[in-house]
Amino acid sequence: MEPVDTSACVHCGLCLPSCPTYLVTGDESESPRGRVVLLNQLWGALAVGGSGDPGAARAVDSCLDCRACEEVCPAHVPVGHAVEAFRARAVQAGHRRRPLAARAAARYFGTARGLRRFQRLGQWAQRPAGRAVLRASGRLGGTAGAAAHLGTGLPEPVGRRLGREGIRFGGEGPSVALFYGCVMDSVYQATAAHAADLLRLSGYRVVSAPQQVCCGALHTHAGDPGQAEAWARQNVAGFAAAGAEWVAVTAAGCGAALKEYEHLLEDDPAHESARQFQQTVRDVAELVALGRRPPLPARVQAVTVHDACHLAHAQGIRQEVRDLLRWAGYELVELPDADVCCGSAGLYNLTHPAMAAALQRRKVNTIPEAADVVATSNPGCLLQIQAGLRRAGRTTPAVHWVDLVWQAASDAGVV
Amino acid sequence: MAQHPADADQASEAALDALAEAGRRGACLVPVGAGIRQHALEAWDTRPVVPWASTRFQTIRRWSVPDLTAEVDAGLSWGDLNQRLAQHGQWLPVGVADGAPDTLGGIVSAGVNGVWTGGYSPIRDRILSMTVAVPAFGVVRVGAPVVKNVAGYNLWRLYWATRGTFGIVLTITWKLAALPRATATITCADDGPVTARVWEAARRWGDSLPTVPALATLLLTIHPSGWELVGIAHGGDPAMDRVRRSLGAQIGAGQDVERPATLPGGVVWQARLPREGQRLVMEALSRSGASAGAELQSGMVWGYGHQPDGASQEMAALVARHGGTFRHWDGPWRGLGVPPAEADMWQRLKTAVDPQGVLPGWRAEAEA
Amino acid sequence: MGVVEDLRRVVGPGSVRTDAALLDAYAQDAYTLATVRPLAVVWPASADEVAGVVRVLARHGVPLVARGGGTSLSGGSTPVPGGVVVHVSRLNRILRVDPLASVAEVEPGVVNTWVSRAAAAAGLTYRPDPSSQQACTIGGNIAENAGGPHCLRYGVTLNHILMADVVWADGRQSRVGTLAGDPEGLDALSLLVGSEGTLGIITRAWVRLEPVAEASATVLAVFGTVDEASETVSEVIAGGIVPAALEMMDNLAVSAVERGQYRVGYPPDLGAVLLVEVDGLTEQVEEDAARVQAIAARHGVAHLQRAASEAERTLWWANRKTAFGAMGLISRNYYVQDGVIPRSRLPEALRAIEQVGRQHTIRIANVFHAGDGNLHPLLLYDGRDAGEVARVQGAGHAVLDVCLRLGGTVSGEHGIGVEKRADLARQLTAPEMAFQRAVKDAFDPMARLNPGKIFLPL
Incomplete structure (x- = not known):
């Protein structure tokens, strides 16, 4: 793994307040500009066979990879990507263990069978025995405690089939295949079906793409690009076989990863097909926003939107989600700092529980009381924000915007 | 090393001579302009007091018409300056509240603000640079004669309202304005004390012109039998038509009565207050049957010494209660305030600038 | 007892950092021609902690620099050798927005744009808008008397700060300025604004808000x-x-x-x-x-x-x-100058600057506040080439010579910092420099606050 070029950084500092870890700590070494300095230092150490200063490595590793800094950087210095590259190199060099959570993710998310196991874990978490165990381990702290806390953010009840099994195919118009995602598929099952309904409503033909696997984003972030590359090749081939014009994604994290396959498979024979695949990937919001929108009546619920990092910063999508919620008749309430990370960030809430909890508190504290629902577009954010709201004793639900818009369309009898 | 035109001129030499002479005689040199805002000289100091008559020098040193800047002798009056600037369509938006012919140096040294403070910013904010005669350093330039400058400390601000404490102001470089292409004047008046109606009218006038500044001046005058509100706008013809139309439609507003924006002569104190404080002070003055004026966009208030003695002291207390700052030009000079935490630092600066104490000093406030 | 232990006692052990590797993140601000690794970084959480830190450092004879967003372009927040960085990033609360008085009360670590965002609901805005406004802080804006494009009409930071709380070099605190906007007595606020952290540390500020046109x-x-x-x-x-x-x-x-x-x-x-x-x-x-x-x-x-x-x-x-930051896309490094000329001399100034570029074989891009005559020639160079670094510094001084020759000044809004100390000494006469130094010596006689900035060592 080679260092990512950050030499376009002229140290202007415009990125600092966009960085969630800097907002929490006020420490420049945990800011994008600081991390660029520390990364240079660490790569320098690696080049001469050392492992670099452990404190510097920790400061780099506390990056959420939320991409907020990349979005505001005048010279688009790819700090997030540079951190990912360093993590991978450190794992490769044996200076850093592949995180436990990444190994767990590989076990669960690689196959449909794994996802069903993950789903059963979620169901168990909602049974009395499971709840008791979660409560006990929630007090432990560390990764186990963080995982237990996150369990409290699960939607109730976690269903018994995968999301992909509920999709109604068909419709008229350009063809689109849904990317299922892992947590979306196993925990937020209804969303896939709702997304398919909305796509058909707005003028697409939903087709099946059965040969797909996890996008690999969690592994890329955690410093395991090997696994991510393997899955990327499977997905590129699988969607090519399905032959749809578009690939629609409901999870912002997956969408951002799929849109970077060209980069991920840079030196791979599959590079060209990855490039072609990447151009067909769209968030569901992008596709629906461009489609037909029959008028829908006003609703009484007020919604506030949390911008998932990998939707807002990595894909530049903000307005579409709000436009669609307005179309569905919801009243929008402004969320201050809507695009500051909630602390979920893939597996970050398991690997860095203290920072994740600080960002979760920040996020929950800014959610206005006037909002009946928090809408977002990534399963990690849904879990994290829901768990945070429950911990704060609030009953406000966190819901995927697709489900909210679908509900409005369904009530109006158009889906 | 930079050369400045003031280095070797007459005023500089005269000022340096006067400082040296005062030093030799153990006297205190006090700058005097037109004498309008001057306290009794003997009240300045226990030492003999020697006046520095700035009015000996009244030229425009340099006027860069395309830059809208001019360097002017401190002894020139604002009225004379504006008369000369008008030939190229420019002016310094001072307008001393009671129309008196204060010198520019006097305006700076006494900290006078005028009726255009709301529309054209306080006078202090139009100063770019000065040349000053300082006992320890000779004639030096403070600030720079361009419209933006952060090279070193803002030394010119040491001379605002400090009456010669840190040196004698010789020239001032001003940021000028273009004369308005058109004006619109709106008035509104009534008998009796100021009531909610005044503030309501002022608020509506402001609300109907959402910009900064809404008006060149919004001047409220009170007198024992009533009040008058005058709003004057500056701008192009279309905007002035709009001002007349929209303000003219407001309650009781008379249109386009051409009138100068000044108060009756004899202002002896000036205050600046936060918005709410200004309202309360003007209501209190109005109830007591006093005469005063206020520029409602800037918080400025000007008043008269209707009681022979101690009037301004009473007023100072009223203004302070409402969060304002106060300057008085009657009775004995009461000196400059220095908070105890800053006293050592200011004393060190004073000693460095004026080692022999040739210039006026201040009395330190007691430790709280 | 060591200085670090004493600092820990003031701010708590978690708010002092001395690990060398991490301190490298603090070795520069946005002026990259100077690099100094500090002795330690301290994060005070209140004005009293700032005062405590200043007193501890005074006792140990250790100098300090206060830091906000670290976006100074003249090295104003570059650490001082052997000194401590007092990072006010945790003093970042907007305490009050008062629509009636049109004032916001803020802590020094509040980012410039946050103020306008908080005031927007009341239809108000904070005018000074330095190009780094998405990251620079109010404390830093005050220290540097920051400008920005819209200062042409609405004035610079100096014209927008009503009142401030300050910690002086001896650790004493006072409140300077007034909410009325006019000074009462001796006016320390006007000296503090633009003093580049050399006279005192701002711990709270009351800033003027204005309606949006x-x-x-x-x-x-x-x-x-x-x-x-x-x-x-x-x-x-x-x-x-x-x-x-x-x-x-x-x-x-x-x-x-x-x-x-x-x-x-x-x-x-x-x-x-x-x-x-x-x-x-x-x-x-x-x-x-x-x-x-x-x-x-x-x-x-x-x-x-x-x-x-x-x-x-x-x-x-x-x-x-984002023009400055974007220079990274056409050049490895850039060095921005900040001179002011009488605005009527713009055409000849730009021609002279072009000539400077040719003479020093340095590419020069111009992005600037033309209405103020405030030039920002961006001198492009490669920091790995020592010869080019020397040439770019020479060209920088030559650009300022152009400004001085036309009757201008060596800094319009970025400050003197470490960068322009020699240039300031060229702009001012010896007595004028002595007057400037007298202020520093009066307010900070032991040279504890950001020493080595504004003035070259005597």
């Missing part, structure tokens, strides 16, 4: 030559129009920002582009915009366009304001 128009004028653009600027100013902002970028600058995050789509062969914004009453805006356009037309404008929407206006400004 009902209308504004932003005009983009593309010229074939820099001369045509600068003559347009001079005529706009001489015509008595006071635009809210009047900005210029030349070809090289445009070529960088057009590769950056915010692309306007400028023609590649332009000589210079002017961004002119007028605001006020609708009728006045229409009249002023028409006058500006007529003046541009008289000077051979190639393309004239008025922003059709707020989104378009925002894009134009984002393009302009």
